[in-house]
Amino acid sequence: MIFDRTVHESFLKAFPEKVGAMLDTLKGHIDKGRDSLEEDTVHDIRVWSRRLSEALSIGAILIDRKPSRSLKMLSALRTSLGRLRDNHVQRSLAIEYGIEGLPEQLEAKDERLAAQASRSLVEFDMERLERDFLHFHRELIVVCDDSNLLERNTERISTRIKKRYSSVGKSFARSDPADFTTLHNSRISIKKLRYTLETLDGYIGLDGGTLALLKKIQDRLGKVQDLTVLLKTIGKLVNKGRLSVPVETFQRISIDRHMLVSEFLEGWRDELAVIGRFIEEPATNQYERKDKDRGNFRSGVTEKFSDGTIEKILFLASEKGLSYRGVVAYLKENPAICDRLGIEGLPSYQTLARRAGRLGKRKKTGG
Known part of the structure; x- marks a missing residue:
């Protein structure tokens, strides 16, 4: 990773403006969602709220003040849309696997969840978020523009990245194919690292291939989680007598999930080593497989x-x-x-x- 003074000085000077642009982008998606809550809009709101949350968290370590209320508001916003987003994914998978009767049941549920999500967007206090952000933004500009704090700020950002990377290595090493909670935790850790690096993209020595690799790992583990939820949904509805699914379909979903888990377990050490070469994390040697x-x-x-x-x-x-x-x-x-x-x-x-x-x-x- 390139961590010289020139790169970090340019990043810090541009960072407050970048965070402000993220807030504007999120606001645009929320306004769009209030007019029409399409699947892509739900996804965009959740993604940009995560990006803004990560940028605020990085800013917090620079100004020594956590914007707790803003972070809580953004977290609540994601949660309010999360069940609707999950239902969209489950319905798509039900169609993909040809599970008769399930798409219709999920579509009926979708109407109720969409109504709840729409209320959350209408009630979301954007003015409150913008007022809190204004105070935070002013402090951030002062700190980022102070050349006397350049080395301190550089070290703090570096430490955050290394902690994120270390957390990924630890969660990956604890991944257990018989315990899908550990795999879900691995997905969360890689997602956090990805959002951190995306926030810093353009100012550190990461290339598009590395960010694409992060997304690939996250998507693979995300599909594992989606299939796990799908199997649970099918099981509950079958037990209640509301759905009939051929054994072959259930096995196909299980095997597809297993293949994704196997791909992850076989490749994570090498993939993590690739990411580590950019981050210069000493723990790379701890996690990289050397058993040729x-x-x-x-x-x-x-x-x-x-x-x-x-x-x-x-x-x-x-x-x-x-x-x-x-x-x-x-x-x-x-x-x-x-x-x-x-x-x-x-x-x-x-x-x-x-x-x-x-x-x-x-x-x-x-x-």
């Missing part, structure tokens, strides 16, 4: 099956409620599933049990 030829980097023992392959099989066993012996037998009988999941060769159930224990110990120690 599928070697175990902790024990130095070369393994025939990669951790990614073992985790795929363990996840499938968890999904289907199978024992180690049972899941190996199941995959032997269903080679098409092996092909779809990218599993080349199968371990014995004894090897699977041994590696499962090792992976479990690794997770407990934060590795």
Whole structure:
């Protein structure tokens, strides 16, 4: 990452104006939403409220004052639109997977959620937000224009980025394919890092490819979360007798989710290392996989099956409620599933049990 005085001085001088432009953009989307609450408008309001919140948070570490009320207002705004946005996503997925009857039920729910979201937009106190922002903005201009504070401000911004990056590494390392909460937490951490870097885009040494990689990781984990919610929605409606879904459809959704999880688990170390090269975070070495030829980097023992392959099989066993012996037998009988999941060769159930224990110990120690 480029952290020289020239770059940071130019950023700090332009930062107050950039934050002001973000507020204007958000206001425009809110005005549009008050007229007609389309799906794209809901998305834009939530995205720009996050961007503004991150910019305000960066400004807060510069002026030593957190704009708490503004941040709470923006958070409440996102929450008020969140359920509607989630319903839009679920309806699109229901159509994509051809789940008969579900799109109609979600559309009926959409009307109620849209009415609630519209009320939230009408009641949102934009004047209050603008008044609070005006005071904050004045302080920010003074601090950003003070050359005596340049080194201090530069260090504070650098520290924030490094903390965001470190948080991503820790949450990724704790990701458990059997616990979707950990995967959701990983998505939140990468999203926070992405918004931080986007706020600083143009003033640090990040290229478009790195930002695209951040979005790719976030989108992948976001799809995992969306499919998890979809499966829960289907399960609830089926149990209530309000929906009938073929077993094959349920399995297809589960396998698609599993493939996304597997892609994440196999690639996050390399992807994080790419991001880390720009951020210059020393913890990069802690998270980057160095076990070439599928070697175990902790024990130095070369393994025939990669951790990614073992985790795929363990996840499938968890999904289907199978024992180690049972899941190996199941995959032997269903080679098409092996092909779809990218599993080349199968371990014995004894090897699977041994590696499962090792992976479990690794997770407990934060590795």
